[in-house]
Amino acid sequence: MLHTLSPVESFPGRTEIDQEEVHRTLNRRQWLTGIGAASLAGGAGFSSARGAAPPGSAAETPHPLSLSDFQPRSMLHVAETKVARARFPVIDIHTHLTFVAAEKNGVELGEKIESLAEPGDLLTVMDRKNIRLMVDLTGGAGVGVEEAIRKFQQPNPERFAVFTEPWWERTSQPDYPQFQAQALEKAHRAGARGLKVTKVLGLYLREKVTTGPLVKVDDLRFDPMWDACGSLRMPVAIHVADPEAFFLPIDRFNERFEELNNHPDWSFYGKDFPSFGEILDAFHRVVARHPRTQFVGLHFGCNAENLASVAQAMDRLPNLHVELGARIAELGRQPLTARKFFDKYQDRILFGTDAVPPPYGNATPQQVFGDELYEIYYRFLETEDEYFDYAPAPVPPQGRWRIYGLGLPDEILKKVYSVNAARLLGMRV
Amino acid sequence: MTRKRVLVHLLCGAALLAGYIVAVQGAEEPKQKNTLLLRDFKPQSMLHVPVHNVLRARFPVIDVHNHVNDASSPASERIPPAKVIEIMDHCNLKKIVILTGQWGEALQRVVDETVKPYPDRFMVFTQLDWGNLDSPDFSEQMVKRIDDAVARGARGLKITKEFGLQVRFKNGKLLSVDDPKLDPVWEECGRLGIPVAIHVTDPEAFFHPLDAANERYEELIDNPDWLFCGPQFPSKESILDARNRMFAKHPNTTFISLHLGNWPEDLDYVSDVLNRHPNVAVEFGAREAELGRQPRRARRFFLEYQDRILFGTDATPSEDMYRNYFRWLETADEYFDYYNAPEQGRWKIYGMDLPDEVLEKVYHANAERILGQFKGLAAGK
Numbered sequence: 001m002l003h004t005l006s007p008v009e010s011f012p013g014r015t016e017i018d019q020e021e022v023h024r025t026l027n028r029r030q031w032l033t034g035i036g037a038a039s040l041a042g043g044a045g046f047s048s049a050r051g052a053a054p055p056g057s058a059a060e061t062p063h064p065l066s067l068s069d070f071q072p073r074s075m076l077h078v079a080e081t082k083v084a085r086a087r088f089p090v091i092d093i094h095t096h097l098t099f100v101a102a103e104k105n106g107v108e109l110g111e112k113i114e115s116l117a118e119p120g121d122l123l124t125v126m127d128r129k130n131i132r133l134m135v136d137l138t139g140g141a142g143v144g145v146e147e148a149i150r151k152f153q154q155p156n157p158e159r160f161a162v163f164t165e166p167w168w169e170r171t172s173q174p175d176y177p178q179f180q181a182q183a184l185e186k187a188h189r190a191g192a193r194g195l196k197v198t199k200v201l202g203l204y205l206r207e208k209v210t211t212g213p214l215v216k217v218d219d220l221r222f223d224p225m226w227d228a229c230g231s232l233r234m235p236v237a238i239h240v241a242d243p244e245a246f247f248l249p250i251d252r253f254n255e256r257f258e259e260l261n262n263h264p265d266w267s268f269y270g271k272d273f274p275s276f277g278e279i280l281d282a283f284h285r286v287v288a289r290h291p292r293t294q295f296v297g298l299h300f301g302c303n304a305e306n307l308a309s310v311a312q313a314m315d316r317l318p319n320l321h322v323e324l325g326a327r328i329a330e331l332g333r334q335p336l337t338a339r340k341f342f343d344k345y346q347d348r349i350l351f352g353t354d355a356v357p358p359p360y361g362n363a364t365p366q367q368v369f370g371d372e373l374y375e376i377y378y379r380f381l382e383t384e385d386e387y388f389d390y391a392p393a394p395v396p397p398q399g400r401w402r403i404y405g406l407g408l409p410d411e412i413l414k415k416v417y418s419v420n421a422a423r424l425l426g427m428r429v
Numbered sequence: 430m431t432r433k434r435v436l437v438h439l440l441c442g443a444a445l446l447a448g449y450i451v452a453v454q455g456a457e458e459p460k461q462k463n464t465l466l467l468r469d470f471k472p473q474s475m476l477h478v479p480v481h482n483v484l485r486a487r488f489p490v491i492d493v494h495n496h497v498n499d500a501s502s503p504a505s506e507r508i509p510p511a512k513v514i515e516i517m518d519h520c521n522l523k524k525i526v527i528l529t530g531q532w533g534e535a536l537q538r539v540v541d542e543t544v545k546p547y548p549d550r551f552m553v554f555t556q557l558d559w560g561n562l563d564s565p566d567f568s569e570q571m572v573k574r575i576d577d578a579v580a581r582g583a584r585g586l587k588i589t590k591e592f593g594l595q596v597r598f599k600n601g602k603l604l605s606v607d608d609p610k611l612d613p614v615w616e617e618c619g620r621l622g623i624p625v626a627i628h629v630t631d632p633e634a635f636f637h638p639l640d641a642a643n644e645r646y647e648e649l650i651d652n653p654d655w656l657f658c659g660p661q662f663p664s665k666e667s668i669l670d671a672r673n674r675m676f677a678k679h680p681n682t683t684f685i686s687l688h689l690g691n692w693p694e695d696l697d698y699v700s701d702v703l704n705r706h707p708n709v710a711v712e713f714g715a716r717e718a719e720l721g722r723q724p725r726r727a728r729r730f731f732l733e734y735q736d737r738i739l740f741g742t743d744a745t746p747s748e749d750m751y752r753n754y755f756r757w758l759e760t761a762d763e764y765f766d767y768y769n770a771p772e773q774g775r776w777k778i779y780g781m782d783l784p785d786e787v788l789e790k791v792y793h794a795n796a797e798r799i800l801g802q803f804k805g806l807a808a809g810k
Contacts, residue, residue, distance in 0.1 A: 061639045061640060061650070062640065062641055063650055064466045064467070064468060065466065065467045065468075065641055065646060065650075066464070066465065066466060066467065067465045067466060067467045067469075067470045068465075069467075069641045070467045070641050070646065071641055071642055072642060072643065072644035072646065072774070072775070073637075073642045073643075073644060074644060075632065075633040075634050075637075075644055075694045076694050076695075076719075076722065076723055077694055077695035077696075077697060077698070078723050078726055079726075243475065244475040245475050252465055252469050252470050252471055253471055253472065253473045254472065254473075255472035255473060255474060255475055257465065257470065257472065305475045305476050305477060306476075306477040307477075307478075308477060309477065330476075333476065333763070333764050333777070334476055334478050334763045334764055335763070335779075336761055336763055336779075337478050337479075337763060384725055386722070386723045386724070386725055386726060387722050387723055387776075399472070400472070400775060401764075401776065401777065402722075402776065404724075404725075404779075
């Protein structure tokens with residue numbers, strides 16, 4: 001379509017008009033839409049309609065508009081269902097209530113942890129939102145995880161669970177494999193309920209911990225750790241790689257352009273980073289090699305954009321489960337494909353949000369712990385609402401699109417909300 | 430994913446955080462974020478979802494909303510009718526209705542050049558000439574024009590969108606959509622058994638300021654004369670109210686309310702219009718984008734009003750264009766471009782996966798029923 005414009009004012013009265021002349025000044029689309037026909041057809045006093053500049057006319061309109069300023073308001077009138085409480089009790093398997101304090105080149109170091117919230121504050125929200133249990137995945141290692149357990153899990157064992165993490169700084173030492181297996185046993189005795197592995201593995205951890213070549217996800221030195229998780233019945237919650245767009249240049253074709261500009265350290269394009277596919281393949285090799293260990297592939301198997309591929313992995317790997325934290329944006333823009341996946345794999349999908357308490361979570365609006373976050377997740381899972389925001393933010397933070405609810409039936413909701421997680425955590429349903 | 434940011438908070442405090450951000454952004458094309466223009470943003474979807482291309486419609490199609498080779502097309506823009514028919518044959522298009530046929534000699538040209546050589550494949554509608562609006566006998570003139578147009582071969586009346594928004598009397602007063610001056614026109618169409626294809630108002634966003642919150646910002650920047658925001662324009666609702674009063678006043682005239690009753694953003698409203706006015710049908714030309722972003726609500730609408738929805742495109746015939754509509758109507762594909770995206774707004778659409786029974790009605794049966802009401806000049810008063 002051409003977009004050359006001609007102000008309507010330029011049209012003279014009907015009778016003198018040369019039709020061919022009008023056509024040279026009108027674009028086709030305007031013509032089709034009828035403005036042209038009106039002018040041709042006459043319209044005494046027609047042009048007076050354009051006399052005064054209307055508010056919001058070109059004079060006041062920002063042009064050209066920066067992408068970052070564009071905050072379109074939807075004109076759709078569609079159902080808006082508020083789901084204040086989950087229909088069934090919830091286990092949020094993916095939250096961050098503590099973090100390892102020290103970090104270098106993206107790798108957490110040491111045992112010291114920092115706590116991001118007080119249990120009492122969390123419980124108030126949890127009771128309101130029908131959250132039975134929150135799992136603090138990033139509990140750290142050594143005395144750190146013991147501290148996290150003491151703070152959250154011990155006083156409220158029915159409401160909080162803490163996972164431990166690998167001792168990344170020891171990974172370069174020759175006795176690491178045995179050390180790590182023993183550390184897991186120790187954490188387990190202290191009460192840790194599972195192991196969390198962050199995307200540090202595959203994207204940050206290097207042969208000399210923070211320098212040297214990247215360590216692969218299926219590196220053999222971790223085999224005793226994976227096996228110990230199996231024998232201790234500690235599920236492994238694992239995040240490898242990241243959205244496919246993070247492995248592409250940050251340019252105007254990148255659908256997560258703004259997110260990557262807000263978080264440039266999330267770009268894994270170029271340098272010595274493996275490809276998205278290589279990381280995922282290595283992850284699947286690990287899961288296949290340790291069939292007695294239960295793996296929860298966080299962020300929907302780390303591949304929410306490609307549910308056909310996740311389904312293939314699920315079919316091949318019966319010890320693989322997925323979790324939906326921070327991926328309702330992806331799932332909600334393919335609601336039918338996602339719904340089919342939920343129907344088929346309803347026993348292996350866990351509810352999670354990747355929630356981070358404020359103010360720490362404020363840089364990622366899709367993850368700020370609070371009422372709004374859970375209401376959006378519940379709306380996504382329980383309703384068939386259409387075209388709504390996946391995060392409470394003026395610009396959708398993970399990509400400029402809106403989502404659609406899955407409208408899951410009760411039977412599947414129960415499983416996703418808590419039954420599947422309870423089974424993996426060895427809890428009574 | 431938030432962990433690095435969290436750590437920065439924890440370890441460094443606010444001052445260092447600021448330094449960290451500057452350092453990181455300094456390394457990564459610092460001005461890119463603020464300087465990328467909306468118009469340059471061409472995001473490529475990373476979704477891997479099924480794609481079903483529908484090369485031919487499942488049932489023969491009548492496109493009741495087209496402007497190909499219409500009365501105002503200059504010779505240079507006209508497509509040889511045989512070429513249009515080739516496209517139609519590829520896509521299973523049975524017939525195209527050229528809505529903007531004007532009247533008199535201009536209409537005659539459309540009839541002679543396109544309709545007469547292929548009477549089964551093309552149809553043309555006539556239009557009103559607003560030029561003599563102030564004449565005391567405007568109504569009679571228009572009725573005569575319509576009779577003449579029907580004698581020449583026109584089979585319907587098209588009303589374009591300046592009606593209600595821009596057609597004014599010499600004293601500057603807008604012609605209201607329910608002005609009694611037009612009653613004889615609507616009645617004559619009813620008498621002749623020709624439908625009135627009517628476009629009244631435009632997308633809701635066109636009635637809002639053209640600013641960064643307007644979801645059709647880019648479309649309006651490209652077409653500033655499509656903006657109807659300001660004191661000189663009535664509100665969308667008041668124009669549609671007048672239209673609905675007009676529908677109610679002429680129950681023996683069939684109206685094809687174009688662009689999904691001109692409020693596809695609010696299907697509850699359109700449903701209400703259809704419930705109250707049995708003489709009204711709707712058509713969805715150039716509204717694939719609006720309906721496709723609310724696929725479940727739209728599907729319910731299509732099932733409920735399956736006898737009153739007509740296929741139309743409002744776009745120059747091409748294989749790609751028709752196939753886009755077919756994909757939207759026939760498949761359950763997700764997150765794909767509407768035809769001409771992102772001209773109407775930056776979103777993607779979803780297929781409705783309509784059942785055969787509904788497809789057949791929407792593709793041609795409803796249009797055939799309405800166009801088959803033709804009685805012609807011999808009809809009694």
